[in-house]
Each structure stands twice: as C-alpha cells, then as structure tokens.
Amino acid sequence: xxxxxxxxxxxxxxxxxxxxxxxxxxxxxxxxxxxxxxxxxxxxxxxxxxxxxxxxxxxxxxxxxxxxxxxxxxxxxxxxxxxxxxxxxxxxxxxxxxxxxxxxxxxxxxxxxxxxxxxxxxxxxxxxxxxxxxxxxx
Amino acid sequence: xxxxxxxxxxxxxxxxxxxxxxxxxxxxxxxxxxxxxxxxxxxxxxxxxxxxxxxxxxxxxxxxxxxxxxxxxxxxxxxxxxxxxxxxxxxxxxxxxxxx
Numbered sequence: 337x338x339x340x341x342x343x344x345x346x347x348x349x350x351x352x353x354x355x356x357x358x359x360x361x362x363x364x365x366x367x368x369x370x371x372x373x374x375x376x377x378x379x380x381x382x383x384x385x386x387x388x389x390x391x392x393x394x395x396x397x398x399x400x401x402x403x404x405x406x407x408x409x410x411x412x413x414x415x416x417x418x419x420x421x422x423x424x425x426x427x428x429x430x431x432x433x434x435x436x437x438x439x440x441x442x443x444x445x446x447x448x449x450x451x452x453x454x455x456x457x458x459x460x461x462x463x464x465x466x467x468x469x470x471x472x473x474x
Numbered sequence: 475x476x477x478x479x480x481x482x483x484x485x486x487x488x489x490x491x492x493x494x495x496x497x498x499x500x501x502x503x504x505x506x507x508x509x510x511x512x513x514x515x516x517x518x519x520x521x522x523x524x525x526x527x528x529x530x531x532x533x534x535x536x537x538x539x540x541x542x543x544x545x546x547x548x549x550x551x552x553x554x555x556x557x558x559x560x561x562x563x564x565x566x567x568x569x570x571x572x573x574x
Contacts, residue, residue, distance in 0.1 A: 349496055371557045374526060378561070381528045385496050432566025436543060439536060444529040444565055451564050 338365065340405045347388045347398040347417075355380050355402065366406055368473060375452045376411070376471075382445030383415050383424070383467060391419025391465065409473045416464045423458040424449070424467065477505050486514040491523040494531030503534045515547050522553030527561055539571060550574055 343358060345351040356377055363373040380402070387400055403414040429450075430443040450456055455470040475498040478489040486509065494502050509517060527535075535551075542549045552574045554562065562568045 352495065352497055374557050377526065378528050381496060385528075385530070430565075432564075433569070434566075436536075436539060436570045439566075439570060441529055441533040441536065444532065448529065448561070448564065 339407060340403065342404075343402045345384070345400045345402060347392055347400055349385065349388055351388075351400075352381055352384060355384060358404070362404060362406075366411075368411070372471075372473065376413070379449045379452050379469060380413060380415075382448055383413075383469070386424065386445055387415065387417045387419060387465070391417050391422065393420060411471050411473060413469045415467045415469075416461075418464050421460050422465060423460075425456055425458045475502055477502070479509075481512070481514060484514055485516040485518065486512055487518045487520055489520045489523065493526040494524060494534065495526060495528045496530040499530040499534050502531065503537070506534065506538055509538075510541055510545065516550070517542060517547065518550045518552055520553055521551055521558065522555070524558060525555065527558055529565075532561070532565060532567060535567070535571070548572070 341358065341362060343354065345354060359373050359377050359380070362368070363370070384400065384402070392398055398418055401414075401416045403412075405412045405414070424446045427443055427446045429447055430440070449469060453469045453471045455468075457468045459466045459468070475490070475492040475494060477491070480487050480489075488506075488509070490502075492498070539549055550572045554573060559568070559573075562571065562573070
C-alpha cells in the first residue's frame with residue numbers, strides 16, 4: 337500500500353480544497369477514523385493558510401510542498417515553503433481564558449496545531465521553512 | 475456552506491450546514507450581517523449539520539457574539555458535533571458562548 341503522498345501546492349488559499357480531498361482519500365485508504373481526519377484537516381488548514389498569508393513578500397507564485405507520510409501508526413505532515421524564515425513553534429499561546437470583549441483570533445491556528453498533534457518541530461533547511469507535525473494514531 | 479433561517483416570534487434559528495473554514499468564512503460572515511438588523515431578540519445557531527470549523531470560522535462566530543452582545547441580544551449555539559465541541563473547548567470558546 338502507498339504509505340506516502342507528496343503534494344505540490346501553489347500559494348493560493350483555494351489549494352485548501354486539494355488538501356481536504358487528499359486527506360479524505362488517504363483517510364479511506366489508511367482507514368483513519370473521521371474525527372482524526374477532521375483534526376488533521378484543521379491542522380493543515382491552519383499551517384497552510386499561515387504560509388500563504390504571511391510567508392511571501394512578493395506577489396509571485398510559489399510552490400508549497402506537503403508530504404504526508406504514514407509509517408506504522410505514526411502519521412507525519414511535512415510542510416515546506418521558500419518564504420521568509422518563520423518558526424511558528426516559537427509563537428506564544430493565546431490566552432484562552434479572556435472574556436468575550438478581549439478575545440481575538442490571532443495565534444489560535446498554531447495553538448490548534450500544538451494541541452492536536454503530538455510533536456511539532458521547525459527547521460530552516462536549504463533556504464526553506466520546514467514544519468514537521470506528527471501524531472500517533474489511536 | 476449554506477445557512478437556513480427560520481423565525482418564530484422573537485427568536486430566529488440559523489441552521490448552519492457544511493464547513494466554516496478559510497474558504498467559506500467570508501461568505502458566512504456576509505450572510506450573518508442581515509441578522510444584526512433583525513428584530514428577533516434571541517438567535518439560535520443550529521450547528522448539528524456543521525461538520526467542520528477552523529480558526530477562520532471561529533473568528534466569524536466571535537464577531538457575531540460580540541455584535542449580539544452589543545445589541546443586547548442573545549446567541550445560543552446548539553447541536554455542536556463532538557469534534558467541533560472539542561475545538562470550542564480547546565480554544566476557550568465554550569466559556570464565552572452559551573452552548574446547549
């Protein structure tokens with residue numbers, strides 16, 4: 337069985353549909369339960385959207401690579417882009433206890449990634465941001 | 475994503491169907507704008523058919539809650555699916571919304 341899939345996505349938010357479809361397909365192929373696929377979809381949406389919106393200072397087209405890998409019961413997502421160096425793992429957690437008037441959305445994306453995955457690491461490699469997110473399947 | 479509205483007396487129910495994500499959040503937000511002009515005093519978001527939400531979607535929920543609160547109107551979320559409820563719990567949103 338295919339245990340790895342690599343997508344080459346352009347820096348457009350519409351590519352989120354491709355990520356969603358791919359996860360649905362792999363979920364079926366690898367027999368991953370729906371709630372887990374939903375949380376992976378959330379994690380990848382937050383990570384990919386951050387790259388598309390904030391990584392590039394030009395208006396050019398860029399390739400963002402997403403590698404999805406399953407070995408035994410560990411699933412890994414490796415997202416690479418050639419945008420400006422940014423380590424999302426250093427972002428502070430949002431204060432989730434604030435009252436309504438003071439709540440904002442900033443920082444929730446990476447917070448979800450940390451909460452949903454077992455392990456999140458960042459590397460700057462060959463001029464690229466590489467974000468690796470891993471989760472053991474229950 | 476689609477929404478269906480039904481109004482009875484002073485209450486409006488908003489059935490939210492599908493995904494509220496980065497791609498649909500703007501559309502969802504603009505569809506909610508009319509509600510802020512409505513005469514209803516209570517709004518029930520029926521989320522039982524909402525099967526996905528991301529931080530972009532939560533932003534719209536937060537804005538709606540802030541707006542209703544300014545207008546002195548009540549917003550109630552009902553029927554959240556367990557995986558969606560988890561996202562509300564993790565983000566601390568469960569404390570700022572009335573969830574039924």
